[in-house]
Amino acid sequence: IEPGEIESALVVHPSVAQAAVVVREDRPGDKRLVAYVVGEADADTLHAHCAERLAEYLVPSAFVVLPELPLTANGKLDRRALPAPQAGGATGRAPRTPAEEVLCGLFADILGVPAVSVDDDFFRLGGHSLLATRLVGRVRSALATELSLRDFFQCPTVARLAEHIAGGAGTAPRPRLAVAPRSDEHLPLSAAQRRLWFLDQMEGPSATYNIPLAVTLTGAVDPELLRQALGDVLARHEVLRTSYPVHDGEPRQYIVPPDEVTVPLTTADVTEDELPDRIGEEAAHLFDLAAELPLHAALLRLAPERSVLVLVVHHIASDGWSTTPLMRDLTAACNARAEGTAPSWEPLPVQYADYALWQRDLLAEQEETQLDHWRTALAGLPAESTLPPDRARPAVASYRGSTHTVHCPSGTHQALTALAGESGATLFMVVQAATVALLSRSGAGTDVPVGSLVAGRTDEALEDLVGFFVNTLVLRTDAGGDPTFRDLLDRVRETDLAAWTHQDLPFDRLVEALNPERSAARHPLFQVMLTLAEAAEPAPALPGVRAETGRPGMGTAKFDLTVNFYEHRDRAGRPSGLDIVLEYATDLYDPATIETAADRLTRVLDAVITDPDVRVADIELLTRDQRRALLTDYNDTAVRLPEGVLHELFAAQAARTPDAPALVCGEHELSYRALDRASDAFARRLAGLGVVPGTAVGLFLDRSPEYVVAVLGVLKAGGAYVPLDARQPRERLAFILADTGATLLVTDRDAPAEGLTPLPPPDVPALLAEAPAEPFRALVHPDQLAYVMYTSGSSGTPKGVANTHRNVVELALDPWWGAGERHRRVLAYSPPAFDSSTYELWVPL
Known part of the structure; x- marks a missing residue:
C-alpha cells in the first residue's frame, strides 16, 4: 500500500x-x-x-x-x-438516545472494535450477513424488537436503524430461548436432526455426514490430559453425549450423565507412510446413532513431540460453525487440566435439547407464515438444474465424490469484496451470482436454484453452543432476459434477503410441504450447493504445543456439485485470496469436466470485476485454445473415404479377417467368411428370381443372422432392401410394398404379399453347402439406392426415406466410430425398419 x-x-x-x-x-x-x-x-x-x-x-x-x-x-x-480515531473509525456523532447507545454497544461487540459512532456503517466496518444474523439475536434480547437482515442492509448505521425502530419497524420478538422443562423419555430431536436420523435409517450408517478435523500437534501431548479435557467438553455440551434411540416408534434424545461417559479417545503409534490412510480410516468412522456418542477421537503419534488428533463429530450433533466453540472449550479444558484443575468456564445459558423444544414451539407458531413465502418463491421449480453431467444419473446415488481446487489471488478477492460493497450486497451474493452465471451459461437453464447454508443461530443464547443448528435454504435465481451481471446481482440480493428473512423453516419441512418428485438419484429441490467460509480453521491452543487444524478428505459428495469459497485474510484482516473447492459426485462427472468448470468460474469472476455491467451472455468462458478447438479443430472433419458400395467393402473386410466373428446370436456365431459366402449364395437365388440393379426387395424378418444374410444378398444382387415392422398394420405394410414397387418379399410369416413373389428366409447351413468358390457380384454404383425405410406416418401418410450406398458408407466409415477401438461390437436392439438399425448393422461390420 x-x-x-x-x-x-x-x-x-x-x-x-x-x-x-x-x-x-x-x-x-x-x-x-x-x-x-x-x-x-x-x-x-x-x-x-x-x-x-x-x-x-x-x-x-x-x-x-x-x-x-x-x-x-x-x-x-x-x-x-496523530490522535487515534474516535468511535471505531469515522468521526461521527455520539449516541443521543438510550436505543442508540445500546445499538452502538452491540455493533462494536459484534464487529470486535472498541466503539462505533451512530454514523458508522456496519458493513464498511467489516460486517457481513453472518454477523448481521448474530446482531438480529442481540437486538431481540436487548430491545425486544424483531428485525430482519433486510433491515440491516437498508439501515446499516446506528442512527438510521434506531430511527427505523422508533418508527415502529420490527415485529414483536419471538419467544426467548431459555432452559425448558424436560421429560427425559420424551426429548424430541430438532427438525434438522430428524432428517439426518431418517437418512441414517434409510441408507444405513455412513460417513457421508461425518465432520472430521485433523489437528497436527507439534510438542509433547499427554494423552491422559487430552482425555480429561475431552471429558470436560463432553460434560459441557450435552449434545456431544447424546444418542438417539427409538421410543414408542419415535427417535428421542438420550443424554448420558457426565459421570457415566467413557471418553471415546483411542491412541496409536503410526509412521509417516501410514498416517494418511489412518486419518482416512478414523474420519470414516461409522456411528451407531442409537447407542453411540456422536464424537470419536484418535491421537495418532508419529514421534514423541509430533502427533495428529483426529476429531470426528457426526453432523447430527454439530455443524461447521460449532468448530469455533468446540476448539475454544477444548483449549480452556486442556489449559486447566495442565494446571491440575477442572475448567472454570461460565455455564452455557441453554443446551441443545432446550433448543429442540424451543424450535418445536416456534415452528408451531410460525411455520405456515414461512411456508407461504417458500410456496410462492419456489412455485414451478425445475426438478433438476445442475452442471450437465458426463453420464446418466444412476438410479441410486452412491455419494462417492472427489474435489478440485483453484485459487484466486488477493487482487481478485479485494475487487470482489469492493464490488459487493458498492452494490449493497455481500461477497456471498457476488459469488452466488457468478456461480449462477456459470451454471446458466453451461446448460443448466435460466431458472437456477442453488442450496445455501445459514448458521441458524438466531438467538444470542446459541452463540457458544456446539450443535446442529445450520439450515439449508433454496436460493432461486432467474438468469433469463439477457441480464448484465449487475442486474443478476440485484436479483440475487433480493432473493437472498427474502430467504434469510424466512430461514427458520427446516429444509425437511419445506420438502415435505412442496412434495417435489422424489428420487434416490438426486437431492430434492436443488443439486448444486454453494458455501462461503473463512479458510482458517480454528485450532486448540494447548500448553506448550503448536496446533494446526485441517479437514481430511472424505471421498464423498452429498450433492451433484458443491462450490465452496474459502476466504484468506492477511494479519490486518484484509482479503488476501480465495480458494474455490469444487466437490463433485464421481457418479456424474469426470475430473476434466470439473477442472474446466472451475477454470470458467474464475474467468467469470475476472470478467465481472473488470466490468460489472457486462452482459452475462457476453462473458468469455473459453480460453483461446478451447475456442479454436470448438470452432476450428472439431469442425475439421474433411476426410477422404474409400469409394465403393456396401457389400464390396464388406467383402474386403471379410478377406482381411475371414475367421473373425461377424455376427453373434445367443450361442451361435457366424464368421466373416461364412457370412460372405452365405450372402453370395442368397444373392444368386435372388437374381434367379428376377432381382436386378434397382429392384426393391421387402424383408419381413426379425433381427437375426438370417436378416443380415438377406440384406447382404439383396445388395449383392443389385437390389435395395425394404425392411418391414411387424408392429404396423397390414394395410400400412401393403402400402409400403406397393409404394416401393417391390416384386419380392422375404418373410417367415403371414404377410400382405398379393402380387409379390414370397421367399423364405435364408437357410444359412444350406446356403454354405451350395455356395460356389466364386463370389456373386452385380454392377452397382455408389449412388444407387441401398435401402428404403418409412416414417411412422403420425402426421399423415408414411413417407419413404431412401439412402444410397454412398450415404451409408460415409456414415459407417466416419473416423469417429473407430477412434480408440470403439464400436467394434454393437448390440442390435432397434427394429430393422428403424433408422438407427443402419448404425447397428454397418458400423461394426
Missing part, C-alpha cells in the same frame, strides 16, 4: 487542504488505514470520494478531521502526535 496514492486522491477534493494517511495498530493485530485531513468535509463524504477513485483495499477505514497536521521541529509530519 502506498499512502501517497491515497493522499493524492484526498487532496483533489475541494474541501480538503491537506491530507496524511498512516497505518495504525491501536489494538494488537488490528491494523487499519487512517486518513487525517485538514478541511471541512465529513467522514461519509470523504469515504465516498475515495471509493470512487481507489481500490476498496486502499480506502481508509477511518477519517479524522484536524485543524492542522502536527509537525515535528524539522517540519515533518509528527506521526506520534
Whole structure:
C-alpha cells in the first residue's frame, strides 16, 4: 500500500487542504488505514470520494478531521502526535438516545472494535450477513424488537436503524430461548436432526455426514490430559453425549450423565507412510446413532513431540460453525487440566435439547407464515438444474465424490469484496451470482436454484453452543432476459434477503410441504450447493504445543456439485485470496469436466470485476485454445473415404479377417467368411428370381443372422432392401410394398404379399453347402439406392426415406466410430425398419 496514492486522491477534493494517511495498530493485530485531513468535509463524504477513485483495499477505514497536521521541529509530519480515531473509525456523532447507545454497544461487540459512532456503517466496518444474523439475536434480547437482515442492509448505521425502530419497524420478538422443562423419555430431536436420523435409517450408517478435523500437534501431548479435557467438553455440551434411540416408534434424545461417559479417545503409534490412510480410516468412522456418542477421537503419534488428533463429530450433533466453540472449550479444558484443575468456564445459558423444544414451539407458531413465502418463491421449480453431467444419473446415488481446487489471488478477492460493497450486497451474493452465471451459461437453464447454508443461530443464547443448528435454504435465481451481471446481482440480493428473512423453516419441512418428485438419484429441490467460509480453521491452543487444524478428505459428495469459497485474510484482516473447492459426485462427472468448470468460474469472476455491467451472455468462458478447438479443430472433419458400395467393402473386410466373428446370436456365431459366402449364395437365388440393379426387395424378418444374410444378398444382387415392422398394420405394410414397387418379399410369416413373389428366409447351413468358390457380384454404383425405410406416418401418410450406398458408407466409415477401438461390437436392439438399425448393422461390420 502506498499512502501517497491515497493522499493524492484526498487532496483533489475541494474541501480538503491537506491530507496524511498512516497505518495504525491501536489494538494488537488490528491494523487499519487512517486518513487525517485538514478541511471541512465529513467522514461519509470523504469515504465516498475515495471509493470512487481507489481500490476498496486502499480506502481508509477511518477519517479524522484536524485543524492542522502536527509537525515535528524539522517540519515533518509528527506521526506520534496523530490522535487515534474516535468511535471505531469515522468521526461521527455520539449516541443521543438510550436505543442508540445500546445499538452502538452491540455493533462494536459484534464487529470486535472498541466503539462505533451512530454514523458508522456496519458493513464498511467489516460486517457481513453472518454477523448481521448474530446482531438480529442481540437486538431481540436487548430491545425486544424483531428485525430482519433486510433491515440491516437498508439501515446499516446506528442512527438510521434506531430511527427505523422508533418508527415502529420490527415485529414483536419471538419467544426467548431459555432452559425448558424436560421429560427425559420424551426429548424430541430438532427438525434438522430428524432428517439426518431418517437418512441414517434409510441408507444405513455412513460417513457421508461425518465432520472430521485433523489437528497436527507439534510438542509433547499427554494423552491422559487430552482425555480429561475431552471429558470436560463432553460434560459441557450435552449434545456431544447424546444418542438417539427409538421410543414408542419415535427417535428421542438420550443424554448420558457426565459421570457415566467413557471418553471415546483411542491412541496409536503410526509412521509417516501410514498416517494418511489412518486419518482416512478414523474420519470414516461409522456411528451407531442409537447407542453411540456422536464424537470419536484418535491421537495418532508419529514421534514423541509430533502427533495428529483426529476429531470426528457426526453432523447430527454439530455443524461447521460449532468448530469455533468446540476448539475454544477444548483449549480452556486442556489449559486447566495442565494446571491440575477442572475448567472454570461460565455455564452455557441453554443446551441443545432446550433448543429442540424451543424450535418445536416456534415452528408451531410460525411455520405456515414461512411456508407461504417458500410456496410462492419456489412455485414451478425445475426438478433438476445442475452442471450437465458426463453420464446418466444412476438410479441410486452412491455419494462417492472427489474435489478440485483453484485459487484466486488477493487482487481478485479485494475487487470482489469492493464490488459487493458498492452494490449493497455481500461477497456471498457476488459469488452466488457468478456461480449462477456459470451454471446458466453451461446448460443448466435460466431458472437456477442453488442450496445455501445459514448458521441458524438466531438467538444470542446459541452463540457458544456446539450443535446442529445450520439450515439449508433454496436460493432461486432467474438468469433469463439477457441480464448484465449487475442486474443478476440485484436479483440475487433480493432473493437472498427474502430467504434469510424466512430461514427458520427446516429444509425437511419445506420438502415435505412442496412434495417435489422424489428420487434416490438426486437431492430434492436443488443439486448444486454453494458455501462461503473463512479458510482458517480454528485450532486448540494447548500448553506448550503448536496446533494446526485441517479437514481430511472424505471421498464423498452429498450433492451433484458443491462450490465452496474459502476466504484468506492477511494479519490486518484484509482479503488476501480465495480458494474455490469444487466437490463433485464421481457418479456424474469426470475430473476434466470439473477442472474446466472451475477454470470458467474464475474467468467469470475476472470478467465481472473488470466490468460489472457486462452482459452475462457476453462473458468469455473459453480460453483461446478451447475456442479454436470448438470452432476450428472439431469442425475439421474433411476426410477422404474409400469409394465403393456396401457389400464390396464388406467383402474386403471379410478377406482381411475371414475367421473373425461377424455376427453373434445367443450361442451361435457366424464368421466373416461364412457370412460372405452365405450372402453370395442368397444373392444368386435372388437374381434367379428376377432381382436386378434397382429392384426393391421387402424383408419381413426379425433381427437375426438370417436378416443380415438377406440384406447382404439383396445388395449383392443389385437390389435395395425394404425392411418391414411387424408392429404396423397390414394395410400400412401393403402400402409400403406397393409404394416401393417391390416384386419380392422375404418373410417367415403371414404377410400382405398379393402380387409379390414370397421367399423364405435364408437357410444359412444350406446356403454354405451350395455356395460356389466364386463370389456373386452385380454392377452397382455408389449412388444407387441401398435401402428404403418409412416414417411412422403420425402426421399423415408414411413417407419413404431412401439412402444410397454412398450415404451409408460415409456414415459407417466416419473416423469417429473407430477412434480408440470403439464400436467394434454393437448390440442390435432397434427394429430393422428403424433408422438407427443402419448404425447397428454397418458400423461394426
